[in-house]
Amino acid sequence: MRKHVFFSTIFTTSLKPSLSTTSHYRTASSASASAASAFMASEIPETEDEQLDASCCVIQDKDLLRKTQNSGLHVLDLIDRGALEPDPTLYNKLLNKCTQLGKLPEGRIVHAHFLRSQFNRYLVIQNTVLNMYAKCGSLEEARQVFDEMPNRDMVTWTALITGYSQNDKPHDALVLFPQMLRLGLWPNQFTFSSLLKAAGAVPSDRDGRQIHGFVVKYGFNSNVYVGSSLVDMYARCNLMDEAQFVFDCLLSKNDVSYNALIAGHARKDEGEHAIRLFWKMQREDFKPTHFTYSSVFSACANIGALEQGKWVHAHMIKSGQQLIAFVGNTLLDMYAKSGSIEDAKKVFDRLIRRDVVSWNSMLAACGQHGRGKETVERFEEMLRIGIDPNEVTFLCVLTSCSHAGLLDKGLYYFDLMKKYEVEPEVSHYVTIVDLLGRAGQLDRAERFIRNMPIKPTAAVWGALLGACRMHKNMELGAYAAERVFELDPHDSGPHVLLSNIYASAGRWTDAAKVRKIMKESGVKKEPACSWVEIENAVHMFVANDDSHPQIEEICKKWVEICERIKEIGYIPDTSHVLLFVDQQEREAKLQYHSEKLALAFALLNTPPGSTIRIKKNIRVCGDCHSAFKFVSKMVEREIILRDTNRFHHFGAGFCSCGDYW
């Protein structure tokens, strides 16, 4: 054990007049015990990298470094003992080290020591202190330093703006800008980059456009940092054309500007565009980074492009990039969302380090593929290993239980959230309502809603409405629908569901009434479409749409399939057709559901025996579900249908969801 003198000296020495209130000292003092255990302390063995790092970075003299390490004293002790002549750069290096390692308590101590030093009026070091607090996430202390500084330069303002913008306080960042301009300070490229990041995080695009104006005025529009920030800001404001325009205007692009644009398209569900840009950036000799791969895999996942995703994966392997968790998690998700759960598992197994997101992604993958039991097993394993579950973990587990009909397990895990101190959010309540509702316990679900400690949202009542549709409970369904209409009048979903409830009960007048209200209030239903990927091209089908070049052939094929599956037991279920039309007409309508068109198209254009993968933007209807089962049996092929949030694996006349979805 080595003795340490640093704390006894620093906290007993009388303090010089300082920039700061004594609260820094109090905080530093109270933090001393934990701080001591980290990189200031004597007990730390020489093998502790951070201890060595900290010393190495400030002590250039090798002899002195050895002496420091051998004596176990810290640099600041050496100054106190007069063994080391302090200079301003030393404080900067120490503070930056704390920033880099995210060591707030240690940073406070260096700050305290700096305040006692002869350099405590140095603006540059004060800025470094401010930056240290901001980067360590303590915006209150950063602000306090800022407020107490007698002089502030542009860097001071920029450091605080950056602090707010990087810590999810965009409004605080944005209000500082006009204040700083009023003082006559000139913003630079750093200021604008941070401001634009903040502007991209607020709902309106007003601030972003204004800042863009100032960027031009101050002449930073050709700076690649500012340019990338502009691209990102416009992309986040849903202004993809503007983002593209700014990008095209950039005189010098780099990988970051490309990534900002690619990520923008990936977020906006414009996967094909993102993938095109991925290949384009390489034609222009920009190397994809982890950021790029992460965005591109997520783009592939969104559109369910398995083949393209595999190409990008192969490309990443060839380029020698390591599979770090951040990228691996999106890769895993890509395979899972493209329907290949087996590949997703392989990625999970090969991850060098698994973080909580890796586990969550794997749990989500199992849930999406209807493997409730496996979700539960993996979750238990995760707890055994000692990975702390977070709110997403529980959401994955609960939805998985709900999809698999594991009622008791789901309720048990909901209760378990308390033990792991994860506060249930409204989405968790939605899942429990869904779980109870699917299991047919509609009254219990309603009671559960009434006993919620937080205010139920439209989604909560929507889950009950969905369950009422499933179990054909008209009365409670109408009541739930009313609650949804109140809370979210613009969503078409509940109107459609309620109309469906009436329709399946044969109450065509009521069904039509709901449709009429929907039409009058301007609520629009999202058109249903399906996608199928064939030979690296994605084909899209919309219900009753005849724009596809092969449409005649496709319809002919479906009629033929329909006749053949009727022979082996398929009975068209017309309760899913909502219009007040006669039986024959309803059957005709059913034929053109987009997933059926996609299936017919795939059967026409793929080799016998190969797996067919179809993606749909809304829940599959009961009739299509039944038809797909019969087709899988008839053609002896596996058909994988991706719903909005889950998968149906059809094979030999059965579906993996067990008709429970």
Added chain:
DNA sequence: CTAGGGTTAG
């Protein structure tokens, strides 16, 4: 001394 781009759920 100050800057930009990435993941899981619903």
